[in-house]
Amino acid sequence: MKLLFVAITLSLASPAFAEGLPTDDPTLKPYQYTVAQYVNRCAQDASNVERSSCLYDRYKEILKKINIEYKKxxxxxxxxxxxxxxxxxxxxxxxxxxxxxxxxxxxxxxxxLDARCGTMGASAERNGANGAGPAVEMAQCYIRLTVARLNELTK
Structure with a gap:
């Protein structure tokens, strides 16, 4: 039983599973943004270090748009x-x-955003993960929630 729980937990924590989630609102307007627009621009077969760096760059792009929409x-x-x-x-x-x-x-x-995504790395490390894998997962979380906020601000 414990082994099944660990296997399910690890599969849920994998970056591939996180990207497969239907995180985009099905009622998005044509002018709104999707998570896939950002996440898919980073190579799926890249190393975790390269992927986390790419995802962080995409996150910074979204933040620029958030700041514009926030000012509006x-x-x-x-x-x-x-x-x-x-x-x-x-x-x-x-x-x-x-x-x-x-x-x-x-x-x-x-x-x-910081409470939800910022703690993912520490949580993953406590559960035995190491390397850049948790950074990829954390970056994906930031992108998902930031795209959702961008769409809230976009009218």
Missing amino acids: ALIDADDVGGVGEINGKPASTIAKLNRIEVMRTQAAWKSY
Whole structure:
């Protein structure tokens, strides 16, 4: 029984399994991004070191796009459709609250990203993995969650 659990755990932790997951939302709009757009640009037959480096470069590409979309979201938050009052509150107050909400959401996403993906390497090492394999898995996690956030920000 214990051997079966270890075999299943190892197969679930493998990079090939992680990439085979249906991580892309089936309701994506044509202008939104897919995980495969980034992950598949890294050679599947490369060494784990080369693959993790490639995946990290793809992650940095996505972060650049996130920063652009985040800035757009902040600008959109300021646009409350006029001056005066909205539901009894000054439009400037509504804009400020909208902006704070966007900033809090982004900060919460960053915390979740680091908590979810940042600990994968240490967890894999505790379970006996070594080398660059855990780095590949961690990079794939960052890409999956960052693409999802990019699509949330993209309108």
